[in-house]
Amino acid sequence: MKSFKADYVFPVCADPVKNGIVTVDDFGKIVSVTDDNSPPTQTPIETVSGIIVPGFINTHCHTELSHIKDKISAGGGLINFIKDILSFRSAGPGEILEAAQAADQQMFDNGIVAVGDISNNSITAPIKAKSKLYYHTFIEILGFLPANAEELFNKALATAEEFKPQSTSITAHAPYSVSKELFKLIKQHSETGTNLLSIHNQECEDENKFYRYKLGGFIDLYKHLGVDIGYFRPQARNSLQSIIPLLTNRQKVLLVHNTCTNLKDIYFIKRFDRKVNWCFCPNANIYIEKRLPKIELFINQGFNITLGTDSLASNSKLCILSEMRTIQQHFPSIGIDTLLKWGTINGAQFLGIDDEKGTIEAGKTPGLNLITGMDGFKLTPDTKVKRLV
Structure with a gap:
């Protein structure tokens, strides 16, 4: 398993999670969506700057x-x-x-x-x-x-x-x-x-x-x-x-x-x-x-x-x-x-x-994208997408 922590996670099916952490298994299936106030996970966390969204x-x-x-x-x-x-x-x-x-x-x-x-x-x-x-x-x-x-x-x-x-x-x-x-x-x-x-x-x-x-x-x-x-x-x-x-x-x-x-x-x-x-x-x-x-x-x-x-x-x-x-x-x-x-x-x-x-929910395999270069929650000419999973 691996976990990604971002400024925000946008599950789409729910409100954005500030300092959200998404954990996936080796097949890309979502295990959990939490925030940094949740109990620590044993999985190493990769911290990224930007927002994480579904594929x-x-x-x-x-x-x-x-x-x-x-x-x-x-x-x-x-x-x-x-x-x-x-x-x-x-x-x-x-x-x-x-x-x-x-x-x-x-x-x-x-x-x-x-x-x-x-x-x-x-x-x-x-x-x-x-x-x-x-x-x-x-x-x-x-x-x-x-x-x-x-x-x-x-x-x-x-x-x-x-x-x-x-x-x-x-x-x-x-x-x-x-x-x-x-x-x-x-x-x-x-x-x-x-x-x-x-x-x-x-x-x-x-x-x-x-x-x-x-x-x-x-x-x-x-x-x-x-x-x-x-x-x-x-x-x-x-x-x-x-x-x-x-x-x-x-x-x-x-x-x-x-x-x-x-x-x-x-x-x-x-x-x-x-x-x-x-x-x-x-x-x-x-x-x-x-x-x-x-x-x-x-x-x-x-x-x-x-x-x-x-x-x-x-x-x-x-x-x-x-x-x-x-x-x-x-x-x-x-x-x-x-x-x-x-x-x-x-x-x-x-x-x-x-x-x-379509959404970041436990049990799904939606793919994960990292969006960077935003102005708050506005897209800009510098906004880019990087595939995480």
Whole structure:
């Protein structure tokens, strides 16, 4: 066993412990959380400066896109970003695997213990099978033509088989890239068993323009791709409001990015019996669209909020602490207590691993991170994370 003493321990499930001491066994399982007024332990104590927090949960990543790092210019908007992804994503298996392996190690080094990862194929399956991180892989389907729905869905099922026995589920990519027929097949699949959903949501204004009026950049995108979307009719409401009725009420749904989600969208969701969770990836939002979601609108609305990094195609690094720092920089009223919940237990609850991860409690194996360089309880440009366990 070993013990760590810090200025504060943030269990997340309880109040911070000043001069807290965390003891773990050789397998990383929490034995106890105490303070320096407790009876002395026989275990040697390593004293560190900073705060100790649970390992981070990254609920949205694309490790299979890691080889595109630094290839796409920042700030070009989502439509151009999609075009660039399609141009750059094809690469040799060796290049893709090497970059994905490095991304996996980077997340480990940055104190991430679990990942909700988007995959369109099974190339990352061997890396995830050997990883020190917990992965749940979302097998993502894209297809806006109704005639292709069944073929694409069956292909996704086959991809999921290639990941077994790893944890996977079948999910839609985004409202603008998935037909109503394909949404219905995913819903039917989700009515039995467990099938977590993770959907890119309202990343740009053009997505809402497309659904409301059939105008904007997505018309040009489909022309660019040579896809005839003549069948599609405008819905006279935002994309999120259009697809919510197509989603199952039996599974947890993670809506990711939410850059252009407004209060009317949030209130609309409340009228439906859906298990909605929100995920924010602020650094990717800035990288792609040069803007952030109105995060404060989502607080105290009764929904679970999580954090993600998106991919290295749209981010300089895979680090949940960096995402927290960006949020606090732009929304200073959001404190460290809230950010830690978003980056730990909330993500663990969404992924269904909160019995082991997300909080520092006896019997759990959450991983331990040391955060240094804070100004009191405020994150600063000098704030860093070091993995302890």
